[in-house]
Amino acid sequence: MKTLLLTLFFLFSATASPIRAQQELADLESYRLELLEKQLNRALQYHAFERHYLQDLDSKIAQELAKKPESPELHYLMGKLHRHMMDQVEAIYKIEWTNEEFLAFLGDELSGEALRKAQSYYTLKASHSKKAELHLKKASDSGMGRYQFEYAEFLRAGYHPQLYKEKRGYAPLEVRVDETTIGLLESSYRKGIVQAGTRLATVYLKGEGEVGQDTAKGEKILSEVLKFYDSPAPVYFELGKGFLLGEDPRFSTLDYPHSLQLAERYLKKSSELNYQKADLYLGYAHLGVLGEKGFTPPDPSKAAQYLLRGAPSAKQAPYGYFALAVFYYNGEAGLAQNQEKARAMFKELENITPLPDQLAVMDWKEVQKYIKEVLQP
Numbered sequence: 010m011k012t013l014l015l016t017l018f019f020l021f022s023a024t025a026s027p028i029r030a031q032q033e034l035a036d037l038e039s040y041r042l043e044l045l046e047k048q049l050n051r052a053l054q055y056h057a058f059e060r061h062y063l064q065d066l067d068s069k070i071a072q073e074l075a076k077k078p079e080s081p082e083l084h085y086l087m088g089k090l091h092r093h094m095m096d097q098v099e100a101i102y103k104i105e106w107t108n109e110e111f112l113a114f115l116g117d118e119l120s121g122e123a124l125r126k127a128q129s130y131y132t133l134k135a136s137h138s139k140k141a142e143l144h145l146k147k148a149s150d151s152g153m154g155r156y157q158f159e160y161a162e163f164l165r166a167g168y169h170p171q172l173y174k175e176k177r178g179y180a181p182l183e184v185r186v187d188e189t190t191i192g193l194l195e196s197s198y199r200k201g202i203v204q205a206g207t208r209l210a211t212v213y214l215k216g217e218g219e220v221g222q223d224t225a226k227g228e229k230i231l232s233e234v235l236k237f238y239d240s241p242a243p244v245y246f247e248l249g250k251g252f253l254l255g256e257d258p259r260f261s262t263l264d265y266p267h268s269l270q271l272a273e274r275y276l277k278k279s280s281e282l283n284y285q286k287a288d289l290y291l292g293y294a295h296l297g298v299l300g301e302k303g304f305t306p307p308d309p310s311k312a313a314q315y316l317l318r319g320a321p322s323a324k325q326a327p328y329g330y331f332a333l334a335v336f337y338y339n340g341e342a343g344l345a346q347n348q349e350k351a352r353a354m355f356k357e358l359e360n361i362t363p364l365p366d367q368l369a370v371m372d373w374k375e376v377q378k379y380i381k382e383v384l385q386p
Contacts (some may be wrong), residue, residue, distance in 0.1 A: 021369060024218075029080055029275040037349050038223060041082070042080075042082050042086075043081075043359050044194070045069065045070065045073065046082075046086060047084055048066060048069075048090065048382050049066060049070075049272075050181060052066050053090075057248075062096075063090065063093075063094055063097075065126065066090060067087070067090060067091075067102060067153070068361070070083060070086050070087045070090065071087070074087065077210030081147065081148045081150075081151035081153060081156060082148075084144040084145070084147040084148040084156075085144070085145065085148035085155075085159065086141075087138050087140070088140070088141050088143070088144030088145030088146075088147075088148055088159070088160075088163070089141075089145075089257045090136075091137045091138075091141035091144065091190075092141040092163060093144070094141075095134055095137035095138050095141055098130060098133045098134045098137065102281040117306070121174070128177075138369050141163060141316070142163065144205050145159055145160040146160055147382050148160065149161075149193065152196075153200075154196065154197040154198075154199075154200030154201060154202040154205065155197070155202055157193045157194075157196050157197040157200075157202075157205070157210075158174040158193070158194065158197040158202045158204060158205040161193035161194050161197065161205070161208070162208070164185040164186070164189070164190050165185070165186055165190060165208075165217070165218075166305065168181035181200070186212060186216065186217040186218025186219060186220055187218060187219040188219075188301040190218070191209070191212070191220060192206075194206075194209040194212070198234075203234060203237045203238075206230060206233065206237075207231075207235035207244060209230055209234075210227045210228075210230040210231035210234055211227070211248065212227075213226045213227030213230065213269075214227030214228070214231070214248065215227075215251065215252070215255075215264070215265050215266055216266065217264060224271075230235075231244075240279075240282060240284075241282070242278075242282035242284035242287070243279075243284065244277045244282070244287055245275045245278040245282070245284070245287070246275070246276065246277070246279040246281035246284050246287045246290075248271070248275040248277030248288075249271075249272050249273070249274070249275030249277075249278075249279060249287060250272075250290055251265035252265055252266070252267065252268045252269075252275065252300075253267070253269070253272035253276065253290060253294060253299070253302060253303075254267075254302060254359050255267040255268070269294075269302070269303075269304065272294070273291075273294070276290055276294075277291070280315075283316065285319050285321070285325075286319065287319070288315045288316070288318040288319030289315070289316065289320055289326050290319070290331050290368075291311045291315040291319070291367070292313075292315035292319050292320065292329055292332070293312075293314035293328075293329070293370050295307060295308045295309070295311040295312035296309065296312040296370075297312075297331060298317075298328075298332075298370040298371060299370065305333065309336070309341060309343075310341035310343040312332070312342065313332075313333065313336050313343055313344055314343075315341035316329045316330075316332055316333050317333065320332070320333060323357035323358045323361050324361060326362045326367070327358060327361050327367065327373075327376075328363065328367070328368070328369070328371050328376075330354060330357070330358060330373050331354075331358055331371070331380075333354065334354035334355050334358065335351070335379075337350050337351040337354065338351035338352075338355075338383065349382075352383070352384065355380045355383055355384055356384065358376070358380055359377075360378055
């Protein structure tokens with residue numbers, strides 16, 4: 010009996026050891042990938058413009074890929090890195106170019122140093138673009154929802170059209186919003202990637218590429234997707250903002266068509282859920298500061314009511330806060346005249362510099378000039 014037990018023990022140990030070793034190896038591999046992804050995310054956050062740092066990371070991922078050429082995780086990391094480097098090229102060149110060079114680049118003719126920089130720009134951008142597409146596609150081909158979504162987003166992005174010079178022979182990345190892209194988004198959404206469902210709804214709501222606008226279909230998908238959000242308010246806001254500012258090159262709204270009707274619908278839905286930014290933008294739409302984008306004729310009273318909720322402080326919403334201060338100072342838009350309150354608000358605004366992500370609906374130099382005149386003893 011004792012001999013039998015010992016035999017079984019050794020047989021079990023001999024079987025278990027390779028299994029345990031395989032598991033430990035898998036755990037180690039998973040840990041290495043997790044560590045590499047953390048390094049990448051940290052690099053994109055803190056070292057976004059340090060080329061040598063990103064190139065070192067590229068080398069590390071390439072070394073790992075040489076050992077495991079079929080790893081979708083590694084292909085995803087490499088694709089993500091080169092997609093960032095593709096965008097980085099544009100940012101760096103905008104910083105390095107003089108204003109005259111940049112304007113020449115956007116113009117019809119290039120020569121000398123400006124032409125050399127343009128050629129260098131497109132060569133670098135095309136190189137990173139090809140690598141990003143290659144690796145993101147390989148990651149997506151694994152069938153993992155997360156990677157399918159990232160590849161679909163890459164296909165949707167393309168190059169910024171203002172930086173494209175066809176006559177110089179540098180073609181932009183083909184922007185693809187077609188059956189392939191829709192298929193990737195649908196597959197990703199079915200696998201639990203909520204962002205893919207949101208993107209799918211957005212594509213139908215505004216129409217993109219070869220996919221025509223289909224509001225009913227977009228609304229149906231959106232109603233399903235929003236069940237997964239703690240609050241749909243931010244999603245409604247982004248849609249409303251896009252339709253409000255669409256087709257205006259001054260604003261980063263990508264390719265939304267302008268629709269005041271859809272803008273009001275989604276901004277109001279967001280506002281009803283107490284989303285402050287939605288009130289701010291509805292205030293702008295009624296204020297008359299968006300030109301043809303807003304309501305005509307302007308309705309200062311409606312604007313004031315929205316701005317009272319959407320512009321609670323000078324820091325949070327300087328432009329809206331300034332409009333309220335003017336209303337109080339003059340006793341307009343249904344607000345009782347209160348010059349003492351208005352002066353206090355102007356004082357708050359005196360040393361404020363609007364942030365780049367705050368919608369510039371007024372010339373801030375003119376705002377400061379007005380404030381200075383009011384506050385002069």
